[in-house]
Amino acid sequence: MWACQQPGVLLGLGFGLINTPFQMLLHRRVLEAYLGRIFNVLGMVSGVGMPLSLLLVSPVLDRLPPPLWFGVVALAQGLSGVVWIWEVRIEGHQHTVKADAVGS
Numbered sequence: 001m002w003a004c005q006q007p008g009v010l011l012g013l014g015f016g017l018i019n020t021p022f023q024m025l026l027h028r029r030v031l032e033a034y035l036g037r038i039f040n041v042l043g044m045v046s047g048v049g050m051p052l053s054l055l056l057v058s059p060v061l062d063r064l065p066p067p068l069w070f071g072v073v074a075l076a077q078g079l080s081g082v083v084w085i086w087e088v089r090i091e092g093h094q095h096t097v098k099a100d101a102v103g104s
Contacts (some may be wrong), residue, residue: 014077018084 030038061069 014074014081017075018081021084 026038026042027035059068
């Protein structure tokens with residue numbers, strides 16, 4: 001039974017690990033006057049995206065066992081986390097190079 005729940009647990013943990021830094025990034029990058037608008041648009045997009053994704057995924061779930069689907073989604077989410085970390089490191093390195101160039 002636990003083997004069937006592991007991908008779901010990983011998926012749930014992944015949501016928390018990705019959404020928290022994303023929210024922090026929005027708070028740091030968006031001007032305070034626009035935060036409400038940005039979060040409102042983000043909420044609307046996620047509200048529309050949920051039923052749309054369920055509509056697109058339901059035919060696939062009819063053919064695949066749910067644990068396999070959760071495993072694939074957890075893997076994709078893990079890869080997106082790796083890409084996120086990679087992008088943040090590249091961006092941080094670019095800021096360091098620019099600061100060094102300005103200081104020279």
